[in-house]
Amino acid sequence: MVNINLPGKEEHTYDAIVIGSGMSGGWSAKELAENGLNTLLLERGKEVKHIVDYPTTNLLPFELEHRGQVQYDTLAQNPIVGRCYAFREDTEHFFVKDEEHPYVQESPFDWIRGYQTGGRSLLWARQVQRWSDYDFEGPARDGFAVDWPIRYKDVAPWYSHVEKFVGVSGNKDGLDALPDGEFLPAMELTAMEEYFQQTMAREYPDRPVIIGRCAHITGNFEYYAQQGRGGCQNRNLCQRGCPFGGYFSSTSATIPWALKTGNLSIRHHSVVHSIIFDNEKNRATGVRVIDANTKESTEYFARVIFVNAGSMNTNLILLNSTSDRFPNGLGNDNGLLGRYVAFHNYRAGISGEYEGLNEYRTAGRRPNGGYIPRFRNLKRQETDFLRGYAAGLSGHRSIITDRSGVGSELKENLLKPKYGLWRVGSHMMGETIPKASNYVQLDPDLKDPWGIPQLKIHVKYDDNDDKMVADYLEQMQEMFERAGVINIRTRDDHRAPGLDIHEMGGVRMGKDPKTSLLNKWNQLHACPNVFVTDGACMTSTSTQNPSLTYMMFSARAANYAVDELKRMNL
Ligand SMILES: Cc1cc2nc3c(=O)[nH]c(=O)nc-3n(C[C@H](O)[C@H](O)[C@H](O)COP(=O)(O)OP(=O)(O)OC[C@H]3O[C@@H](n4cnc5c(N)ncnc54)[C@H](O)[C@@H]3O)c2cc1C
Ligand code: SF4
Numbered sequence: 035m036v037n038i039n040l041p042g043k044e045e046h047t048y049d050a051i052v053i054g055s056g057m058s059g060g061w062s063a064k065e066l067a068e069n070g071l072n073t074l075l076l077e078r079g080k081e082v083k084h085i086v087d088y089p090t091t092n093l094l095p096f097e098l099e100h101r102g103q104v105q106y107d108t109l110a111q112n113p114i115v116g117r118c119y120a121f122r123e124d125t126e127h128f129f130v131k132d133e134e135h136p137y138v139q140e141s142p143f144d145w146i147r148g149y150q151t152g153g154r155s156l157l158w159a160r161q162v163q164r165w166s167d168y169d170f171e172g173p174a175r176d177g178f179a180v181d182w183p184i185r186y187k188d189v190a191p192w193y194s195h196v197e198k199f200v201g202v203s204g205n206k207d208g209l210d211a212l213p214d215g216e217f218l219p220a221m222e223l224t225a226m227e228e229y230f231q232q233t234m235a236r237e238y239p240d241r242p243v244i245i246g247r248c249a250h251i252t253g254n255f256e257y258y259a260q261q262g263r264g265g266c267q268n269r270n271l272c273q274r275g276c277p278f279g280g281y282f283s284s285t286s287a288t289i290p291w292a293l294k295t296g297n298l299s300i301r302h303h304s305v306v307h308s309i310i311f312d313n314e315k316n317r318a319t320g321v322r323v324i325d326a327n328t329k330e331s332t333e334y335f336a337r338v339i340f341v342n343a344g345s346m347n348t349n350l351i352l353l354n355s356t357s358d359r360f361p362n363g364l365g366n367d368n369g370l371l372g373r374y375v376a377f378h379n380y381r382a383g384i385s386g387e388y389e390g391l392n393e394y395r396t397a398g399r400r401p402n403g404g405y406i407p408r409f410r411n412l413k414r415q416e417t418d419f420l421r422g423y424a425a426g427l428s429g430h431r432s433i434i435t436d437r438s439g440v441g442s443e444l445k446e447n448l449l450k451p452k453y454g455l456w457r458v459g460s461h462m463m464g465e466t467i468p469k470a471s472n473y474v475q476l477d478p479d480l481k482d483p484w485g486i487p488q489l490k491i492h493v494k495y496d497d498n499d500d501k502m503v504a505d506y507l508e509q510m511q512e513m514f515e516r517a518g519v520i521n522i523r524t525r526d527d528h529r530a531p532g533l534d535i536h537e538m539g540g541v542r543m544g545k546d547p548k549t550s551l552l553n554k555w556n557q558l559h560a561c562p563n564v565f566v567t568d569g570a571c572m573t574s575t576s577t578q579n580p581s582l583t584y585m586m587f588s589a590r591a592a593n594y595a596v597d598e599l600k601r602m603n604l
Contacts (some may be wrong), residue, residue: 043335048074048299050595051321051336053306053351056153058568058584059342060284060292061196065592066340067297071599074334075289075298078305078326078343079149082128082156084262084286088275090124098123117533118146120157125273128156138477138490142530145346145491145537151302152285153344154535155581157273160249160281160401162202162582163424164193164213168412169576176411176420179374179468180544182573183554186213192590196582199291200282201258203266203402204247212244212407212578218253220245225394226429226456227404233517234406241409241513243427246402249282249582261287270399281401303327305484308355309339309364309564318364318564324484338563338595338604342588345569346474349375349540350489352566353476365541365551365558373473374542375493376575378534379423379464382503382526384510386519388429388456395431395453403428406460408577410505419501423464424577425510432457458519462506465577466531467498468539493531536580538572556591563604565591 544550
């Protein structure tokens with residue numbers, strides 16, 4: 035590649051470089067900058083400024099040209115992202131369009147991306163749960179993947195560190211599979227959800243039902259005002275970007291905070307091509323960047339590099355970072371880079387109706403739902419599949435509107451909606467097992483518009499996943515029936531992997547450099563000044579939503595890097 039890096043090297047030299055400004059990169063940048071490191075944040079996408087770049091945030095339904103629906107043409111051109119439930123007329127500008135960023139699907143894989151300041155932290159559903167040792171000890175106990183190099187006690191203080199800044203609403207439920215955190219006041223269950231909670235407590239004492247733990251500000255308002263964020267107003271329009279900063283995103287929280295230190299520079303439209311490894315110095319010295327618009331190539335240099343491009347793109351960058359020392363990708367001495375990719379299994383769901391509780395109804399909105407933590411195979415192996423699933427829960431009163439008549443009669447009818455039965459629903463959040471046969475690699479021929487090899491994805495469900503789906507449907511049906519739910523419908527939509535948007539692994543952590551890529555501080559075993567703290571680092575996937583754990587790893591590793599720099603070890 036031609037280096038047209040005209041300015042002097044000094045001008046392009048920083049203490050630290052962070053690749054990707056999303057959920058995890060925002061945390062790496064914040065912690066590094068707060069600790070005084072001159073930090074460069076490289077983001078391939080466009081700049082999105084908090085509030086000013088949320089074009090739909092205050093639009094009323096009738097102000098959206100298609101009342102929120104995505105046009106048929108757009109859906110036809112974007113069959114992959116079009117399958118994401120959050121891809122709507124009011125949010126589509128924050129999603130990557132299929133054609134603009136091609137990749138190769140050896141088997142179907144829906145790769146949902148957001149390339150902009152904040153990455154997918156603008157779009158997420160904000161559910162945050164800590165892992166427990168049922169998760170960190172899972173691979174060792176159940177005999178799959180490799181043992182995690184850490185346990186819950188190693189990371190608990192860092193979960194607290196992140197939760198306090200993020201703002202997490204939830205109850206201290208006292209569950210050993212779902213450790214409590216630093217919570218702001220919890221949101222409430224609806225009457226139906228509460229009834230379900232009580233019924234389950236009686237019928238299945240080991241299957242607690244709780245209100246979701248979500249990244250919304252519901253208290254301690256003065257503290258969050260320092261971040262320029264206010265309390266959540268329950269508008270439930272979060273994925274448009276929240277003008278109140280009521281939910282956590284990198285765009286509203288970590289990045290503005292890091293900028294305030296004066297130690298952070300951000301470059302948008304900067305596609306990281308690869309990491310530069312210096313054979314003589316035996317360390318990574320910087321990154322090669324391609325300008326997304328002009329396609330010019332530039333190099334930036336730093337003592338430490340954090341790779342936070344989102345799991346799959348992090349794999350791509352490392353695989354593309356070849357040198358004499360690492361001909362198969364940076365840190366890839368054991369040939370395992372890109373392997374043991376795993377994800378969450380969101381294929382199954384169940385719904386039904388309930389005839390009682392007619393004296394209650396739901397009004398207003400709630401950007402959250404009920405949650406049933408994993409109960410299967412938790413304390414002992416009780417099924418013929420490994421691991422388990424968590425489940426979402428929702429209970430809302432249906433509204434029946436009479437749309438008959440014209441003119442004033444129609445208006446009158448519309449103004450008198452009637453309440454129908456309670457509608458109850460749940461969706462499955464299953465753990466998948468990381469396997470060598472689920473992997474990503476670089477396509478030898480196909481390049482993207484920036485001349486970078488396209489990622490080729492080979493990821494499939496297996497028999498374990500099918501058995502888990504069957505068990506979820508059977509168990510949930512039984513639970514619904516015991517709660518007196520009627521008209522029950524179940525579904526396995528056989529969606530492709532990836533649509534859960536929790537893709538993980540490929541650069542897993544572990545104790546042994548022969549079987550893992552990263553050590554317990556998220557450093558590449560073979561190139562310790564490169565840290566990977568997004569989902570690529572995950573050794574296994576748990577059932578919990580993963581982003582809180584990525585953020586925790588980012589904060590923990592960034593502080594470790596700062597300490598190591600001070601000790602002159604990096
Ligand atoms: C609709 C939806 C709902 C979700 N709900 C939840 C939830 O409830 N709970 C939860 O935990 N998670 C949820 N997620 C997932 C969550 O958004 C991701 O886990 C999280 O954003 C991943 O963080 P990240 O930093 O790894 O990647 P991202 O947030 O995707 O950020 C990666 C960034 O890197 C940039 N980048 C990529 N490649 C390069 C490159 N070569 N050079 C420079 N920059 C690059 C991208 O543009 C992007 O800004 C949801 C996601 C979506 C879309
Ligand atoms: S529900 Fe809360 S966080 Fe979401 S858009 Fe409304 S105020 Fe913002």
